Amino acid sequence: xxxxxxxxxxxxxxxxxxxxxxxxxxxxxxxxxxxxxxxxxxxxxxxxxxxxxxxxxxxxxxxxxxxxxxxxxxxxxxxxxxxxxxxxxxxxxxxxxxxxxxxxxxxxxxxxxxxxxxxxxxxxxxxxxxxxxxxxxxxxxxxxxxxxxxxxxxxxxxxxxxxxxxxxxxxxxxxxxxxxxxxxxxxxxxxxxxxxxxxxxxxxxxxxxxxxxxxxxxxxxxxxxxxxxxxxxxxxxxxxxxxxxxxxxxxxxxxxxxxxxxxxxxxxxxxxxxxxxxxxxxxxxxxxxxxxxxxxxxxxxxxxxxxxxxxxxxxxxxxxxxxxxxxxxxxxxxxxxxxxxxxxxxxxxxxxxxxxxxxxxxxxxxxxxxxxxxxxxxxxxxxxxxxxxxxxxxxxxxxxxxxxxxxxxxxxxxxxxxxxxxxxxxxxxxxxxxxx
Amino acid sequence: xxxxxxxxxxxxxxxxxxxxxxxxxxxxxxxxxxxxxxxxxxxxxxxxxxxxxxxxxxxxxxxxxxxxxxxxxxxxxxxxxxxxxxxxxxxxxxxxxxxxxxxxxxxxxxxxxxxxxxxxxxxxxxxxxxxxxxxxxxxxxxxxxxxxxxxxxxxxxxxxxxxxxxxxxxxxxxxxxxxxxxxxxxxxxxxxxxxxxxxxxxxxxxxxxxxxxxxxxxxxxxxxxxxxxxxxxxxxxxxxxxxxxxxxxxxxxxxxxxxxxxxxxxxxxxxxxxxxxxxxxxxxxxxxxxxxxxxxxxxxxxxxxxxxxxxxxxxxxxxxxxxxxxxxxxxxxxxxxxxxxxxxxxxxxxxxxxxxxxxxxxxxxxxxxxxxxxxxxxxxxxxxxxxxxxxxxxxxxxxxxxxxxxxxxxxxxxxxxxxxxxxxxxxxxxxxxxxx
Numbered sequence: 001x002x003x004x005x006x007x008x009x010x011x012x013x014x015x016x017x018x019x020x021x022x023x024x025x026x027x028x029x030x031x032x033x034x035x036x037x038x039x040x041x042x043x044x045x046x047x048x049x050x051x052x053x054x055x056x057x058x059x060x061x062x063x064x065x066x067x068x069x070x071x072x073x074x075x076x077x078x079x080x081x082x083x084x085x086x087x088x089x090x091x092x093x094x095x096x097x098x099x100x101x102x103x104x105x106x107x108x109x110x111x112x113x114x115x116x117x118x119x120x121x122x123x124x125x126x127x128x129x130x131x132x133x134x135x136x137x138x139x140x141x142x143x144x145x146x147x148x149x150x151x152x153x154x155x156x157x158x159x160x161x162x163x164x165x166x167x168x169x170x171x172x173x174x175x176x177x178x179x180x181x182x183x184x185x186x187x188x189x190x191x192x193x194x195x196x197x198x199x200x201x202x203x204x205x206x207x208x209x210x211x212x213x214x215x216x217x218x219x220x221x222x223x224x225x226x227x228x229x230x231x232x233x234x235x236x237x238x239x240x241x242x243x244x245x246x247x248x249x250x251x252x253x254x255x256x257x258x259x260x261x262x263x264x265x266x267x268x269x270x271x272x273x274x275x276x277x278x279x280x281x282x283x284x285x286x287x288x289x290x291x292x293x294x295x296x297x298x299x300x301x302x303x304x305x306x307x308x309x310x311x312x313x314x315x316x317x318x319x320x321x322x323x324x325x326x327x328x329x330x331x332x333x334x335x336x337x338x339x340x341x342x343x344x345x346x347x348x349x350x351x352x353x354x355x356x357x358x359x360x361x362x363x364x365x366x367x368x369x370x371x372x373x374x375x376x377x378x379x380x381x382x383x384x385x386x387x388x389x390x391x392x393x394x395x396x397x398x399x400x401x402x403x404x405x406x407x408x409x410x411x412x413x414x415x416x417x418x419x420x421x422x423x424x425x426x427x428x429x430x431x432x433x434x435x436x
Numbered sequence: 437x438x439x440x441x442x443x444x445x446x447x448x449x450x451x452x453x454x455x456x457x458x459x460x461x462x463x464x465x466x467x468x469x470x471x472x473x474x475x476x477x478x479x480x481x482x483x484x485x486x487x488x489x490x491x492x493x494x495x496x497x498x499x500x501x502x503x504x505x506x507x508x509x510x511x512x513x514x515x516x517x518x519x520x521x522x523x524x525x526x527x528x529x530x531x532x533x534x535x536x537x538x539x540x541x542x543x544x545x546x547x548x549x550x551x552x553x554x555x556x557x558x559x560x561x562x563x564x565x566x567x568x569x570x571x572x573x574x575x576x577x578x579x580x581x582x583x584x585x586x587x588x589x590x591x592x593x594x595x596x597x598x599x600x601x602x603x604x605x606x607x608x609x610x611x612x613x614x615x616x617x618x619x620x621x622x623x624x625x626x627x628x629x630x631x632x633x634x635x636x637x638x639x640x641x642x643x644x645x646x647x648x649x650x651x652x653x654x655x656x657x658x659x660x661x662x663x664x665x666x667x668x669x670x671x672x673x674x675x676x677x678x679x680x681x682x683x684x685x686x687x688x689x690x691x692x693x694x695x696x697x698x699x700x701x702x703x704x705x706x707x708x709x710x711x712x713x714x715x716x717x718x719x720x721x722x723x724x725x726x727x728x729x730x731x732x733x734x735x736x737x738x739x740x741x742x743x744x745x746x747x748x749x750x751x752x753x754x755x756x757x758x759x760x761x762x763x764x765x766x767x768x769x770x771x772x773x774x775x776x777x778x779x780x781x782x783x784x785x786x787x788x789x790x791x792x793x794x795x796x797x798x799x800x801x802x803x804x805x806x807x808x809x810x811x812x813x814x815x816x817x818x819x820x821x822x823x824x825x826x827x828x829x830x831x832x833x834x835x836x837x838x839x840x841x842x843x844x845x846x847x848x849x850x851x852x853x854x855x856x857x858x859x860x861x862x863x864x865x866x867x868x869x870x871x872x
Contacts, residue, residue, distance in 0.1 A: 013472045015463025016645045016654065020454050022477070027451025036449045037484060039477035041458070048473060055491075072628065111625060152646070154829070189547055192508065209447045210588070218452065273737075279723025280716030283737045287715025290791055290827060298743045301709070301719045301735030303728075307777070310869040311734075311747075341743070355726050391726060393590065433746040 001171045003034045003062035006052055008077050009151055010043040012067075021066040021149075021156050028160060032168055033176040033222065034062065044074045053084050057144055062171065064164075067151030069134035071113035077148060078119060085141050087121040095126060095135040102133055127163040131155045138167060174222050177229035179237040181217040183247040184256060184404045185416060191215045194243045204233045206240065213397045214256075246413045249404070256403045257285040263410045264295035264345075271406060272341035273299040274312050274333035275399075276324065277351040277367060282399040298341040298433070302333065312336035312348075313427045323362070325350050327379050327420070330368035334379075335424045338372055342432045345409060346372045347402050353394045354385065367398045371405040377424040378405060378415045437607045439470045439498035442488055444513050445587055446479035448503075457502040457585075457592050464596060468604055469612040469658065470498065480510045489520050493580055498607065500600075503587030505570035507549035513584060514555060521577050523557040531562060531571040538569055563599040567591045574603060610658050613665035615673040617653040619683040620692060620840045621852060627651045630679045640669045642676065649833045650692075682849045685840070692839045693721040699846045700731035700781075707842060708777035709735040710748050710769035711835075712760065713787040713803060718835040734777040734869070738769065748772035748784075749863045759798070761786050763815050763856070766804035770815075771860045774808055778868045781845060782808045783838050789830045790821065803834045807841040813860040814841060814851045 005022050012019050022039045029036050038060065042048045049068075056063040068077030082089050095118040103110035117134045120126060127136035127147075132155035139146045147164060149156045183191065188210045192199075195217070198206045204221035217240055221232035241248045250259045264271055273283050273296075283299035286292050300311050305324055308314040313336040314329055322328045330348040338346025351367025358364035365385020371378055382401055384394045408415050415421075441458050448455050458475045465472050474496065478488045485504075492499040504513030518525050531554040539546040553570045556562060563572035563583075568591035575582045583600060585592045619627065624646045628635075631653070634642045640657035653676055657668035677684045686695045700707055709719050709732075719735035722728050736747050741760055744750040749772040750765055758764045766784045774782025787803025794800035801821020807814055818837055820830045844851050851857075 011643065011645045012459070013462055013475065014466045014643070014654075015459045015461065015472075016643070016652070017647065018454060018456050018459040019475075023448070023451045023454040025451070026449055030450045036451075037479065037481075038488075039449065039455075041475035043473065045473075052474075071625075109625075111629070187544060189507075189544065192549075193547070207447065207450075207452070209452045211453065216452070218450075275716075278720070279728070279732075280711075280719030280735050280737065281723075283716030284714070284720045287717075287737070287739065288828060288831070292715070293739050296715075296737075297740035298747075299716050299735075299737030299739075301716065301723070301732075301737070303723065303735075304733035306870055307734045310871070390590075392724060395724070434742055435746070 001034050001062065001173065002060045003029050003036050003064060004038040004040070004056050004060040005036060006056050006063055006065045007041045008044060008049060008065055008068040009041070010074070012041045013043045020153055021151070024153065024157055025064055025066070025160065028165070030176060031178070032165070033172045033174050034168065044068060044076055046076055046080050049076065049080045050084055053081060061143070062145045062147065062168070064147045064149065066149050066156055069117065069136070069148060069150045071111065071117055071133070078121070081139065081146055081148060082121040085121065085139055085146065087123065087139065089119040090122045092118050092120045092126055092135065095120065095128070098128055098130070098135065099133050125167070127159055129155055129159055131158045136163065174224060175226045175229055176220060176222050177226045177233060178218050178220045179230065179233045180252050181219070181237060181240055181248060182214060182250045182253060182256070183217070183244045184214050184249055184400060186215065186244065186247045188215055195240060198236055198240060201236065204236050206236055213400050246408065249407060255285070256400060256407060258289050260403050260407050260410065261286060261289040261292050261295055263407060265291065267410065269344040269410065270295050270297060271345040271347065272297065272337045272343035274337035274346070274348045275299065275301050276303060276308070276333070276349060277353040278349045278395050278399045278402070279303065281395055282347065282349065282402050285399060285403065297343065298337070300337055308333060311340070313340065313429055315428065325352055325362055325366060325368065327368050327381060330370035331372070331377055331379050331422055332425050334370040334372040335374070335377060336427060338374065339427050339430060340433045342434065344373060345406060347406055349398055349402050351394070351398055353391045355391060358385070365394050367394065369398065369402045369405055371402070371409045372424050373409055374424055376409065377422050378409065378419040379422060380405065380416065380419045437470050437498065437609070438496045439465050439472050439500060440474040440476070440492050440496040441472060442492055442499055442501045443477045444480060444485060444501055444504040445477070446510070448477045449479045456589055457587070460589065460593055461500055461502070461596065464601070466612060467614065468601070469608045469610050470604065480504055480512055482512055482516050485512065485516045486520055489517060497579070498581045498583065500583045500585065502585045502592055505553065505572070505584060505586045507547065507553055507569070514557070517575065517582055517584060518557040521557065521575055521582065523559065523575065525555040526558045528554050528556045528562055528571065531556065531564070534564055534571065535569050561603070563595055565591055565595055567594045572599065610660060611662045611665055612656060612658050613662045613669060614654050614656040615666065615669045616688050617655070617673060617676055617684060618650060618686045618689060618692070619653065619680045620650050620685055620836060622651065622680065622683045624651055631676060634672055634676060637672065640672050642672055649836050682844065685843060691721070692836060692843060694725050696839050696843050696846065697722060697725040697728050697731055699843060701727065703846065705780040705846065706731050706733060707781040707783065708733065708773045708779035710773035710782070710784045711735065711737050712739060712744070712769070712785060713789040714785050714831050714835045714838070715739065717831055718783065718785065718838050721835060721839065733779065734773070736773055744769060747776070749776065749865055751864065761788055761798055761802060761804065763804050763817060766806035767808070767813055767815050767858055768861050770806035770808040771810070771813060772863060774810065775863050775866060776869045778870065780809060781842060783842055785834055785838050787830070787834055789827045791827060794821070801830050803830065805834065805838045805841055807838070807845045808860050809845055810860055812845065813858050814845065814855040815858060816841065816852065816855045
């Protein structure tokens with residue numbers, strides 16, 4: 001069973017927006033055991049949409065379109081698909097009701113153009129949209145299925161999940177299941193060397209993909225049932241973890257911050273953050289995890305030196321002698337925020353994110369990351385700058401490295417080889433923010 | 437002159453990664469006046485890549501491929517394209533040098549598989565890659581150009597900008613220029629109603645695209661020169677701004693935070709942030725702007741009530757009587773952080789980002805955002821939850837609304853209609869973090 005994804009929208013061809021829908025759908029279809037061999041994008045242009053649709057129908061069993069179901073004159077997907085399939089558009093009264101309800105609930109006015117959204121190809125299966133105004137639909141013809149979904153991801157994704165997935169279940173013969181493994185810190189080429197032989201396998205397959213300093217590894221197998229497929233994946237997954245060692249950080253997790261939050265929750269411990277060059281990014285990553293309030297009470301974005309001194313107890317002499325971007329400052333930030341926020345673990349990040357501000361001695365991309373639990377304190381000096389590296393990339397990698405060091409400290413794992421252990425500094429004013 | 441973008445990579449078909457390259461290239465090509473009528477994706481599969489390439493060459497003058505130039509056995513783009521075009525692969529000695537240099541500079545070991553990356557189609561124009569190991573190249577044949585670029589965006593984008601753009605200049609007849617306008621706060625349908633007549637124009641065109649609570653508007657015209665094209669855009673751009681009123685926030689800017697930072701810099705003013713439900717996201721957005729250290733010294737992520745009390749001087753009685761998610765708490769957070777960080781403007785954000793934790797009275801998505809300059813203090817009660825809204829979305833919109841209110845306060849513009857003006861609360865302990 002082959003599917004293909006056809007996105008319709010001039011805004012995609014102009015590069016105004018990124019086609020995240022294709023990624024979402026491809027991922028979901030893969031998990032259903034439905035192959036996606038093609039993705040394509042055409043504009044809001046009838047001739048080219050007709051051509052693309054015919055090509056898709058000639059080579060795929062299922063064609064999923066996204067976009068072009070809106071209320072404006074540009075939106076021609078419904079009409080064009082109906083034409084190609086030789087169907088009339090008829091008004092679906094139930095969809096009309098749902099659209100009216102949607103506007104009523106969100107307290108907005110319904111325009112006459114929204115009525116057009118209830119016009120659907122005759123004989124289609126209507127996919128009720130409870131997340132927006134454009135219903136989706138499925139047209140079955142000549143053993144093929146054309147599935148139309150709206151373009152906005154916040155409507156498309158729930159509509160797929162709640163309406164299309166149950167519909168597609170009937171097409172799945174055999175199931176693909178995957179185990180996703182995450183590692184942080186090893187370069188892609190090292191991962192390749194460590195796992196090359198496993199990557200040569202066929203069922204399961206092991207595929208790496210590099211992303212923002214991480215290599216994600218997906219073990220995938222096909223079998224009659226999900227359990228069988230997972231059982232085929234398991235030995236390769238375990239061997240992969242073994243070979244990755246402490247760089248491996250999680251199975252079927254979304255992010256390193258999720259692992260950090262979970263490790264803290266399981267131990268009922270708390271973390272506090274002091275961020276300079278990352279400017280709150282690490283706090284934002286931790287707090288994106290639901291339930292992080294149990295383990296995270298306080299983050300200080302200490303861009304200015306006086307904030308580092310006043311709130312984190314970084315010593316004036318340290319700033320003078322070593323500078324704000326130094327091992328010593330990072331360590332004092334980590335331990336300062338830990339003690340003063342009465343947390344179990346403290347993290348300090350200070351560096352030069354650029355684009356300006358670097359010197360020969362302290363170039364753009366120089367970042368110090370420290371973690372402390374009051375007994376052990378580790379600091380790393382990172383060089384994250386390349387000839388053309390960007391501020392956002394340096395900041396993201398800085399926060400990832402901080403999360404990685406925190407993860408290792410919380411879990412009692414060794415730090416990366418280049419981490420230096422130092423004595424946690426004593427605070428000058430060791431009382432907490434809370435006066436006790 | 438028509439171009440098309442052909443991404444090669446099974447990881448795209450499996451939905452492991454998002455095809456951001458297509459968006460980047462489409463946008464760049466549009467600005468060069470080169471039409472992109474098709475984008476497509478195929479896997480690392482020779483037969484389908486051959487087929488996709490032949491189709492692309494049959495309908496487009498320029499075919500740009502991304503991906504499949506890596507060192508592994510999966511990477512078959514070079515070989516396959518050479519085969520379709522009837523060229524041999526020959527080793528490019530200069531590329532070999534560059535790859536060796538790249539490894540030397542980044543202190544990593546070069547594997548034998550990297551040598552494969554210097555094998556390029558005979559007679560091609562080599563595009564030297566200073567940002568990674570895979571050189572790009574252009575093969576010209578039968579009046580068409582096939583341009584191969586590596587897949588990682590951090591290599592692809594600079595390679596395009598520095599090497600491909602100069603190459604493509606010769607194909608541009610006429611120039612497309614755009615003016616990008618940003619607004620925040622008006623629903624898409626309202627923007628449609630306000631600007632519908634302008635959107636019907638042909639040269640310039642006015643295209644809206646909605647994104648995370650904003651509608652971005654692009655005015656685009658084609659003319660002989662960039663200046664002429666811009667002159668055609670200008671009246672429609674100005675009329676658009678006028679109609680959007682204070683919801684309009686910037687021309688050719690990347691983000692609201694950029695406007696906020698610039699407004700502060702121009703006035704030599706500083707801002708301080710107190711964030712609860714956004715957990716540092718607003719600070720991270722502000723500090724992503726280079727030079728933000730001039731205007732931003734301090735952010736407090738006050739997830740816990742005791743942090744709100746100790747660092748922001750939120751009153752215990754307020755938390756008890758009204759709760760942490762209340763107008764009163766937001767206002768005290770904004771003014772508390774402003775006074776204690778000795779900033780000109782203070783922002784306070786408190787709310788329920790979910791997924792759990794909502795009640796009938798205070799549902800998920802209820803967020804209070806306050807801004808204060810010590811004289812004027814405004815607070816808004818936002819309901820950002822829908823039946824299926826997500827934590828990330830609620831957090832992002834909360835921070836966007838905070839930035840919007842800050843922008844208006846800094847620029848002396850009226851706040852949104854539903855903002856309530858309150859007296860800035862007096863701090864119980866009005867001394868600053870810095871003890872003066």
